[in-house]
Amino acid sequence: MRLADKICIVTGAASGIGRATAERFAREGALVYAADIAAGPRDEDRVFHRKLDVSDLPAWAGLVEEIDGRHGRVDVLFNCAGFVGSYDSLTEIPLDVWHRIVATNQTGVFYGMRSVIPVMRRAGAGAIVNMSSAWGLIGSAGVAAYQASKGAVTVMTKNAAISYAADGIRVNSVHPGLITTPMTDAQDPEISAELVRQTPLGRAGSAAEVANAVLFLASDEASFITGAQLVVDGGLIVH
Numbered sequence: 001m002r003l004a005d006k007i008c009i010v011t012g013a014a015s016g017i018g019r020a021t022a023e024r025f026a027r028e029g030a031l032v033y034a035a036d037i038a039a040g041p042r043d044e045d046r047v048f049h050r051k052l053d054v055s056d057l058p059a060w061a062g063l064v065e066e067i068d069g070r071h072g073r074v075d076v077l078f079n080c081a082g083f084v085g086s087y088d089s090l091t092e093i094p095l096d097v098w099h100r101i102v103a104t105n106q107t108g109v110f111y112g113m114r115s116v117i118p119v120m121r122r123a124g125a126g127a128i129v130n131m132s133s134a135w136g137l138i139g140s141a142g143v144a145a146y147q148a149s150k151g152a153v154t155v156m157t158k159n160a161a162i163s164y165a166a167d168g169i170r171v172n173s174v175h176p177g178l179i180t181t182p183m184t185d186a187q188d189p190e191i192s193a194e195l196v197r198q199t200p201l202g203r204a205g206s207a208a209e210v211a212n213a214v215l216f217l218a219s220d221e222a223s224f225i226t227g228a229q230l231v232v233d234g235g236l237i238v239h
């Protein structure tokens with residue numbers, strides 16, 4: 001039980017990596033608030049689904065107030081909600097699409113930390129894991145808004161790690177390569193095939209393999225790790 005009785009929030013938890021992580025956290029003894037803009041499956045023993053658009057700050061306040069009122073703390077926040085949204089380059093991407101992607105992937109992570117950190121500071125403890133991407137560390141042609149938003153998450157994580165270390169709050173980011181989820185199932189198969197060709201381990205990863213990394217960073221096993229970027233990509237960006 002690596003998260004015994006921890007109170008956790010996981011965003012983007014109705015699907016893919018967020019869902020796998022919420023389920024894993026619960027199996028490790030946590031109580032999990034699984035937040036998503038889409039309706040989640042039915043509440044289970046230790047997983048409670050809540051509707052949340054991460055780009056809506058008042059909605060965040062409502063969720064954190066509910067959890068703080070019930071449990072008096074939030075121990076773990078995993079900001080996972082996000083989407084690619086567009087493969088366009090920065091001269092091609094429609095402005096409204098750019099702003100939608102940034103609103104969820106980047107501002108959503110900012111809002112999550114802004115809403116939860118005061119509760120963690122009061123307790124003098126907390127662990128935050130932010131979902132970036134391999135594409136938040138290296139450049140690639142196209143996908144301009146996604147790369148910008150995930151790059152921002154990489155450095156926002158380090159900013160928060162330094163700013164709140166004295167409050168006992170650890171903040172780290174995860175950087176998956178190609179992971180098989182509904183998001184990547186929906187993309188052009190040629191993009192996925194090319195990414196597999198570039199991946200030294202020669203395959204896509206699974207949501208469970210990312211959940212393992214998030215679990216480690218969220219748990220007390222990572223008690224001396226903050227501001228780190230944990231890459232989970234089968235070697236994609238090692239070249």
Ligand SMILES: NC(=O)c1ccc[n+]([C@@H]2O[C@H](COP(=O)([O-])OP(=O)(O)OC[C@H]3O[C@@H](n4cnc5c(N)ncnc54)[C@H](O)[C@@H]3O)[C@@H](O)[C@H]2O)c1
Binds near residue numbers: 053054082184
């Ligand atoms: N799958 C990959 O290859 C991969 C690689 C690197 C990073 N990521 C990141 O991992 C995260 C999860 O992706 P996934 O592959 O599991 O995709 P997914 O589509 O299976 O799950 C994403 C979830 O986020 C939710 N979501 C989207 N916008 C939201 C919003 N505004 N508020 C709340 N929830 C919202 C969706 O409803 C969905 O349930 C994303 O941030 C993605 O960028 C994925």
